[in-house]
Amino acid sequence: MKRNSDLQAHRMLKAAKLYCTKVRIAILKVLMKTDKPLSQEQIAQRSGKKRFDKVTIYRTLESLLKVGLVHKAFIEKRAWHFELAHNCTESQCHPHFTCTNCGSTHCLIEISLPMAKSPHKGFVIHRQQVRLEGLCPACV
Amino acid sequence: MKRNSDLQAHRMLKAAKLYCTKVRIAILKVLMKTDKPLSQEQIAQRSGKKRFDKVTIYRTLESLLKVGLVHKAFIEKRAWHFELAHNCTESQCHPHFTCTNCGSTHCLIEISLPMAKSPHKGFVIHRQQVRLEGLCPACV
DNA sequence: AATATATTTGCAACTTAGTTGCAATTTTGT
DNA sequence: ACAAAATTGCAACTAAGTTGCAAATATATT
Numbered sequence: 001m002k003r004n005s006d007l008q009a010h011r012m013l014k015a016a017k018l019y020c021t022k023v024r025i026a027i028l029k030v031l032m033k034t035d036k037p038l039s040q041e042q043i044a045q046r047s048g049k050k051r052f053d054k055v056t057i058y059r060t061l062e063s064l065l066k067v068g069l070v071h072k073a074f075i076e077k078r079a080w081h082f083e084l085a086h087n088c089t090e091s092q093c094h095p096h097f098t099c100t101n102c103g104s105t106h107c108l109i110e111i112s113l114p115m116a117k118s119p120h121k122g123f124v125i126h127r128q129q130v131r132l133e134g135l136c137p138a139c140v
Numbered sequence: 141m142k143r144n145s146d147l148q149a150h151r152m153l154k155a156a157k158l159y160c161t162k163v164r165i166a167i168l169k170v171l172m173k174t175d176k177p178l179s180q181e182q183i184a185q186r187s188g189k190k191r192f193d194k195v196t197i198y199r200t201l202e203s204l205l206k207v208g209l210v211h212k213a214f215i216e217k218r219a220w221h222f223e224l225a226h227n228c229t230e231s232q233c234h235p236h237f238t239c240t241n242c243g244s245t246h247c248l249i250e251i252s253l254p255m256a257k258s259p260h261k262g263f264v265i266h267r268q269q270v271r272l273e274g275l276c277p278a279c280v
Numbered sequence: 281a282a283t284a285t286a287t288t289t290g291c292a293a294c295t296t297a298g299t300t301g302c303a304a305t306t307t308t309g310t
Numbered sequence: 311a312c313a314a315a316a317t318t319g320c321a322a323c324t325a326a327g328t329t330g331c332a333a334a335t336a337t338a339t340t
Contacts, residue, residue, distance in 0.1 A: 137262030
């Protein structure tokens, strides 16, 4: 019995011409169920009792990253965090907010800043990431 | 024979009520001489033949960070990078640009984005960091 | 200048995040 | 069901950063 999210994951992988493997589907489902960027450790914890190897998870995330299905978010506590790439344009994702008090991270999808304009010096800007710090509603 | 930069480092530390130690002065001088954020490894390499212990460097940077003399910049290659806090306002530093081709990082001090406005949800934004990706003049 | 106190430093050992090589397994197209 | 291509899991490793503690240094006081 396949669920909606399974089918959706399948579709995403097919569209990206990636093999539909258990790990990839499991990870996509984990990311579909959350609204926060997750570390490999968090993904491992949430992807079912049969814990996948961390190497596999890293490699899976890398393959999903390469085809643009997920994004890497700024580090908190020195670990990369990943999330589905929905709601993001090619050049800009939503800002990520980290609470300096409790350390939690939130995606502020309501906010978007104008893209930085390249200075005359010959830099070509492709992507922009914004990270915000402050107090979350629970800690204000 | 003390140099200008020594005196300046001394003054900065005095003003911040920190002990004027060799490591702190050496690190401040290293950071004064560069316009890019440096990792502890890079700082170690540049702070003279008598290489300071990395623990010491990390702790020194932390003390400088706490009094606001330096800033931590976004990670590249999974390592924190540090730079003098000059040219930064309380709420926003200049954007950091990383070249996706050669991996070099530049401080784009000419650019500044408007501060993000907090959404109504009760988030209080204190600081904003912007990271840019693209091609540097050498790689265009 | 000598001393007492407070702070900082260096060492060793450890943790955490992420990577590499390779053999075994799984997925896909036929 | 089979072969080719891609993915997975394991073990071992690297790189970044941290902790505890004893020794060394900086500062203020005499």
